[in-house]
Amino acid sequence: MSGETQEPKRPLVPSANLDPSDWGEFRALAHQMLDDMIGHIETIREGPVWRAPAAETRQRFARALPHEQRQLGDVLDDVRSHILPYATGNLHPLFMGWVHGAGTPVGMVAEMIAAGLNLNCGGRDHVGIEVEQQIVRWMSEALGYPTGASGLFLTGSSMANFLAVTIAKTEALGQQVRQAGLAQQQQLTAYTSSEAHGCIAQAMQLSGIGSANLRLVAVDASGRMRPEVLSAMIEADRAAGHLPFLVVGTAGTVNTGAIDPLESLAAIAARENLWLHVDGAIGALAVLSCELRGLFAGIERSASVALDFHKWGHVPYDAGFLLVRDSAAHRRTFAQPTAYLQRADRGLAAGETWPCDLGPDLSRGFRALKTWMTIETLGSERIGQAIAETCHVAAYLVERVEHHPRLELKAPVALNIVCFNIRGEDSAFIRTLVLDIQEAGIAAPSWTVINGDLVIRCAIVNHRTTRDDIDAFIGHIDRYLGDKRL
Template identity: 40%
Template sequence: MKRTPELVEEETLDPVDWASLKELGHRMMDDMFDYLQSSRQRPAWKKPTKFALNSMQHPLPQFPQDAAEVYEHFFTQILPYNTENGHPRFWSWVQGGGTPIGMLADMLASGMNTNVSIGDHMPMYVEKQVIEWSKEMMGFPQQAGGILVSGASLANITALVVARNHFNKSIRKKGLQTVNAQMMMYGSAETHNCVIKGVEVIGIGSDNFRKIPVDDQYRIRIDLLKQMICEDREAGHLPFCIVGNAGTVNTGSIDPLEALAAIAKEEQMWFHIDGAFGAIPKILPEFEDRLKGIELADSLSFDFHKWLYVNYEVACVLIRDTNIHREAFATAVNYLVPHERGLSGGPDPFSNYGMELSRGFKALKVWMSIKEHGIQRYQYMIRKNLRQAQYLAGLIQTEPSLELLAEVPLNIICYRFNPGGLEEEELNIINKEILMRLQEQGIAAPSYTLLNGKYAIRAAITNHRSRMDDFDILVEETLRIGKELMT
C-alpha cells in the first residue's frame, strides 16, 4: 500500500494517467461481454467461497489502491458469485436477465452522472418519452402521467400515496388524524407483500387491508369483495382503494380486472393494479381480453426489469389523472422554483411526482433497449416464454412422479416431485431438498412457494436466453434427485 501524496488545492479524483484507466476500462468491458456471452457455460448458481466472503471483512481503506487491483478483486471474488439471473436456467422469483445494450446504457448514464429530477436537460425528456411509450403499451390515455422508480415496491407505494391523498386533501399537512373514518383497502389473499408493506408505510395499517379469499384459480372472489366493502361501510369505515393483480407472484393468476374496475367505479373507490410482470403481455393482441381492465385503472405499476428484460433496476407507475398525481407530491420551496429560461427551465420537475429528489438516469436503458429491439421483438420473446411455460407444464403432466400444483395462466409453473405413498410433510421436506440440490449443483435456479400448504418448486420464466431443452434438463434432474432421495 502506498501512502497518499501530499494533497494540493487543485487535486481531483480523476486519474493522473487517463491512458491506463482507459485500458482498464476496455478490459472491463471485454470481460463483461465475455461474461454475458458465456452464461450457458457457467453453473446456474455458485455459492460464494469462504475466501470471497472473507475478502469483504477488511477494515476501511485509508490509502489509495491501484484501480487494476481493485478491479481484480471484483473479477475474482465478486463476479463469479453473482446471483446469475442472466443464466438460461435461472427462473427464481421473477427476475429478468438483462441485455448487453442495457449494460452499456447504464455505463453511459453513469458517465453522464445526471440527476433526472429537475432542469432543462435531455435526460428529463428521455424519461418523458419512456412514460409516453409506457402509456401507449398499457392503453392509458394521453393525459395520464407517470414516473420511473426502482421497482414495483416503490411504484405501488407511490400509487397508494396518490390514492390515499386523493381521499383526504388535508392529509399532507394535518396527517391521518384528520380522517374521520378508518380508511380501508382491499385485495386478494394472493396480493404481493410489497403492497402490504406499502399499506403500512402510508399509515393505513396492514390490519386494514382486507385480504379477500381466492377461487380455485387463485383469483379474487368478487362476491366476497362486495360483501366486505358493504360490511365495512356499515361499520362506519371508509373503503377507498381496491388492488387488482395482473399476474400474482405465486401462480401468475390474473384477477377479473374489468369487474374490479366496475366495482371501484360504483363504490367511488380508487382502482390500482399491481402488474409487476403480468401486465407486460398487454402488448400482445391475443391478451387483450384476459388483461382487459388495465386501461381502466386509476393507477398501474409494472417493472421493466422483469418481463421486458431490462437491466436492474427500473419500474414504472402510471397515474390516470396527472393533476391528482402532482397534488400528492408537489412542494413549493424557493430552491426548486422553475425559471422561464436557463438550467432551471424545462419540464415540470419529476420531484413533483414522487418521493425522490435525487434520481438516476434509469430511463436511458429503457429508451435504448426499446429502440434497439422494437416492440415486435419483445412480443416474440414474451410469446416464447409463454410457449416455454406450457411446454414445461406438459412435461410435468406426462411424468407420473411429478405433479403440477396450479394452472398456468401466464409464465409461472408450480410443481413438485410426488412418487406417491408419502405424507404431505414428507413431500414438503423432499421437494425443498430437491430445490436446494438443483441450485447447489448448478443445474437450474427455480424458486419456491407454498400453495395450500404444499411446497412447490416454482419456475418463473422471464428469461430471454432459455431454450426448450433447458426445461427438459429441469425435469430430468428433478426426477433424478427425487429418486436419489427415495433410495
C-alpha cells in the same frame, strides 16, 4: 531476457482531481473490462447457475475502510475473482425460481453511458427528463392510458405500489391530509386479493393507514380475485362507517401468475368511487405481446399501474415504474413549494413539472436511459415476442410435468409460473431437493406454498430459456429421484 528486471509500478500520487492521471491506461483497462463483461454474458451457459461466495470472498468484503488508493487494474482483478463468479445467477437460462429479468447487452451499454453522464433526474431542464417523459408516453400508449398521464421511475414496484396507495389516500381525504395526518379521520379501508404481493400490506403500513385495514379478498380456483366477494366487503365496510378508498388488482400474482378480472374490478371501482390501482410487477409488460394483451382487458380503465421493466422487460436493475392516469392528482400528493425548487421560464430551472413533484426522491439516477435504449433498440414487438415465448416454454414445462409419472401440477398456469410437486414426497424432501439443485449450480428453482403444500416453483422469465433447458432440468430431477445425486 533473464537479466532484465520488471519496471516497478508508478507510485500513486494523491490528487484533489479524481480523474485518472493516465487516460490511455484507464481506457485500456476499461475496454478490457467491457470485453470481459460481454464475454461473461456470451458464455453464461457454460458456468454454474449459482454458487455461494467462497470464504475468501466473504473475508475480502469484511475489510476495514481503505485509506490509500490502489491501482485500478488491481481493483478490477478483485472484480473478476470475487464478484463475477458469485452473482445472483439470473442471467443463466436455468435461473427460474424468482421473477428476475435476465438483462441484455444493450442495457449494459446503457448503464455505462448513464454512469458516465451522471445525471440527476430529480428535476431541472435537461435531456434526462425528456427521455423519462418519452417512456411515460410509450407506456400510456401500451396500457391504453390517455395523453397527459404522468409517470415516474422508481426502484421497483414495491415503491410504485406505495406511491399509488399514498396518492389514493390523498385523493380520498383531500390534500390537507399531507399536513394534518390521519388523526380523527374516518377509517380508510382498501381491498386486494389474498394472493397479492406482501408489499401492498406494507404500503398500507407505511402510509399510516395500517395493514389491519387492508381487506384480503378470496380468490377462485384460478387464483383470481372474486368480484362478488369484493362488493360484499365494500358494502359491509360502508355499513360499519368506514371509508373504502382503494382496490388493488394484480396482473400476475407472485405465486402463480394469476390475473385478476380487471374489467370487473374497474366496474366496481367506478360504481363505488374507489381508486383502482393495478400491481403489474409480474405481468403488465405482457401487453407488449399481441398474443397475450387480451388477458389484461380492463387495465386501461385503472387509475394507476405499477410495473417493473427489470423483470419481463429485461432492463438492468433497477427500473420500476408508476403510471398515473390523473397527473394533477399525482402532483397534488407530492409537489413541495420550496424556494430551492422554484421554476423559471428559461434556463436550467425551466419546466413546469419535475419528477421530484411526483414522488419523494429529489436525487434520482438516469433509469430512463437503459429502458429507452432497450425498447428503442429491440422494439416493443420483439420484446413482446420474447415475453410470449417464455409463456410457451412454461407451457412445455407443464406438458413435461403432466406426462411425468412422479410429478404433479399444483396450480393453474396463467402466464409463465409453474408450480408442481413430487408424488409421495413430503415438504422436507421438496425443500432439500430445491436446495441441492441450487447448490449444485445446475438450476435455480424455488419453492412456495399452494393450498398448504410446499411445492416447486419455476418462473420462466429469462429470454434465453429454451425447451432444451426444460428437458435438462427435468433430467436433473429424474437423476435426483433415482439416486439422490446430481
